[in-house]
Amino acid sequence: MVIVLNEQASIANHYLYELRHKDIQKDRSKFRHNLKRLGSAMAYEVSKSLTYHDTSVETPLASASISLIKEEVVLVTILRASMPFFEGFLDCFDKADVAFIGAYREEGEDISVKVDYLASPKLDGKTLIIIDPMLATGKSLVLAYNQLIKNGLPSSIHFVSAVAAPEGIEYIAAHLKDKYSIWTAALDKKLNESSFIVPGLGDAGDLSFGEKV
Numbered sequence: 001m002v003i004v005l006n007e008q009a010s011i012a013n014h015y016l017y018e019l020r021h022k023d024i025q026k027d028r029s030k031f032r033h034n035l036k037r038l039g040s041a042m043a044y045e046v047s048k049s050l051t052y053h054d055t056s057v058e059t060p061l062a063s064a065s066i067s068l069i070k071e072e073v074v075l076v077t078i079l080r081a082s083m084p085f086f087e088g089f090l091d092c093f094d095k096a097d098v099a100f101i102g103a104y105r106e107e108g109e110d111i112s113v114k115v116d117y118l119a120s121p122k123l124d125g126k127t128l129i130i131i132d133p134m135l136a137t138g139k140s141l142v143l144a145y146n147q148l149i150k151n152g153l154p155s156s157i158h159f160v161s162a163v164a165a166p167e168g169i170e171y172i173a174a175h176l177k178d179k180y181s182i183w184t185a186a187l188d189k190k191l192n193e194s195s196f197i198v199p200g201l202g203d204a205g206d207l208s209f210g211e212k213v
Helices: 012-020 028-047 083-092 139-151 166-175 204-209
Strands: 002-004 052-058 063-069 073-079 097-106 112-119 127-131 156-164 181-187
Touching (some): 012 181, 028 083, 028 204, 073 083, 073 139, 083 127, 083 204, 097 139, 112 139, 127 139, 166 181
Parallel strands (some): 127 156, 156 181
Antiparallel strands (some): 052 063, 097 112
């Protein structure tokens, strides 16, 4: 299942507009802030798909019925680009456990993805939300998932991005047999020859934290 947020107009489009705008995105602080706001908006959308249980709360005047999330949620952030986006999720799922993955692209004739750091809680029976602002080739998400499930099999899987390319979605479908959902604010046209999303928004990590050497 693929859910594209901007297929329906919402305030999230304003955050995405500023993230994409080639002049506005030069303000590093604003770029991080917009990624965080978009993360919060998408966390809210993902929360609608989770299971809930009914309970009650005592107000100063009486008892009120309310539904609370039943699932145990684990948020996964792929360093470094996803950090501001992840913060928006953590603001919403403030009781979630967190896993951290260090992944990077190894440039060359054939671009590959490497994982050099993983810290994760046990995942058996939990809801896994893997957060990465750019779903380009899909290789880093599949590699991250395969590393994560060494710590247990989650009951449900959600991949979340700000911008996605069709090639990345197709790669996940071809290499992941478990049931999952993909959430993205925008589904763009394609990848270019350097495996960057077009029209995309550029390098989210560099725009958030400065160019790496």
